[in-house]
Amino acid sequence: MIHRIVASKHISLMLICLLLLVCYCTGLIAQDHDAINAPAASSTLHVTHILGFEGVSNNANGDLSIQDRALRFKPHEGSPVQVPIGAIQDLFLGEQDKQVGGKPMMLAKTAAPYGGGRVVSLFAHKKYDIVTLEYLDSNGGFHGAIFQLNQGQGPVLRSELEAERTPGNRVADEATKRNTEETSK
Amino acid sequence: MKSNRNVSSTGLAAALMIQAVLPSQVLAGVKGSVSPQWSVQVNKVESGTVNIEPAFQVAIYENLLDEVTKTKLFKQVFRDGDRGANDLPNLLILKTTVEAYTPGSETRRAVTTVSGATKLKVQSQLSTREGKIVLQREIAGDGHFFGGNLRATHNLAHNVAGAIKQSGLPEPAPSVAEP
Numbered sequence: 373m374i375h376r377i378v379a380s381k382h383i384s385l386m387l388i389c390l391l392l393l394v395c396y397c398t399g400l401i402a403q404d405h406d407a408i409n410a411p412a413a414s415s416t417l418h419v420t421h422i423l424g425f426e427g428v429s430n431n432a433n434g435d436l437s438i439q440d441r442a443l444r445f446k447p448h449e450g451s452p453v454q455v456p457i458g459a460i461q462d463l464f465l466g467e468q469d470k471q472v473g474g475k476p477m478m479l480a481k482t483a484a485p486y487g488g489g490r491v492v493s494l495f496a497h498k499k500y501d502i503v504t505l506e507y508l509d510s511n512g513g514f515h516g517a518i519f520q521l522n523q524g525q526g527p528v529l530r531s532e533l534e535a536e537r538t539p540g541n542r543v544a545d546e547a548t549k550r551n552t553e554e555t556s557k
Numbered sequence: 558m559k560s561n562r563n564v565s566s567t568g569l570a571a572a573l574m575i576q577a578v579l580p581s582q583v584l585a586g587v588k589g590s591v592s593p594q595w596s597v598q599v600n601k602v603e604s605g606t607v608n609i610e611p612a613f614q615v616a617i618y619e620n621l622l623d624e625v626t627k628t629k630l631f632k633q634v635f636r637d638g639d640r641g642a643n644d645l646p647n648l649l650i651l652k653t654t655v656e657a658y659t660p661g662s663e664t665r666r667a668v669t670t671v672s673g674a675t676k677l678k679v680q681s682q683l684s685t686r687e688g689k690i691v692l693q694r695e696i697a698g699d700g701h702f703f704g705g706n707l708r709a710t711h712n713l714a715h716n717v718a719g720a721i722k723q724s725g726l727p728e729p730a731p732s733v734a735e736p
Binding site: 464466493502504518 | 610636637664
């Protein structure tokens with residue numbers, strides 16, 4: 373009888389833990405959906421700078437926008453940094469699956485009894501867009517920067533950048549064409 | 558008798574101080590005179606025949622720049638294409654080619670612990686501008702347990718910097734004095 377009571381107590385404890393974790397995850401995922409569904413009218417994107425953008429610390433959160441023919445990142449703490457759009461060589465889009473909740477969630481999952489944390493891990497993940505930028509500095513040095521965006525925002529950034537780059541590229545192409553024609557004459 | 562004791566104890570103390578200070582100064586002199594004369598240019602990471610995500614290539618490159626700078630072996634660390642490195646006399650070039658890449662999964666790591674690791678293996682080559690190879694080694698970097706998949710690139714860069722540190726750089730050619 374005592375054994376049954378103890379076992380049922382354990383099971384109820386485990387269920388409570390799992391319930392709390394699932395609630396937490398659901399909240400996080402709901403927040404993320406709100407972020408995805410937010411209108412993309414303004415070209416400011418809330419992103420995480422993973423690494424590479426000069427003058428910004430790794431894993432800094434901030435706003436990425438295109439202003440005055442430059443890609444500008446304004447971290448939540450610190451001064452903004454920008455790169456002229458003409459200096460951007462390439463942009464790649466990727467996708468990454470990450471666990472949500474950070475360290476508190478990880479600790480909670482580790483503390484959950486009977487491997488309950490592993491079950492939660494199955495559901496507590498989210499897909500992000502990864503944008504990789506390649507650009508040159510004023511000395512011609514090659515830089516690479518990686519940003520993490522909410523799913524669906526990567527293509528938005530790419531299309532905005534392409535729209536900004538097109539006129540410049542056209543001018544450059546025409547100049548090259550003219551030079552080629554002059555040389556052939 | 559008393560004065561003799563005083564003299565001997567002072568002498569002993571002086572000898573101990575000299576012994577404690579001298580080796581570190583000598584070592585510092587050796588390190589300071591040879592290693593910092595080299596500069597290094599980190600080239601872009603080549604993917605070779607391996608299908609690797611551009612984010613990983615860029616992350617390896619940026620982490621290499623950080624880790625090589627941290628070694629304090631080089632006078633200057635240049636990026637690929639930096640015009641500042643063009644006319645520099647004592648320049649080493651670090652080339653990295655990816656040889657193997659196994660994409661990992663953070664979720665699989667969280668659920669199973671044992672699987673889902675990101676694995677990277679590169680061929681790292683440090684050579685002079687003239688093509689003389691100073692270091693050539695296969696180096697691996699894995700991302701197990703905690704953190705995102707890109708953590709493997711940090712571990713890899715750390716291992717490359719460690720290999721450079723262990724290799725011991727050759728003495729650079731003496732610079733020619735301007736007339």
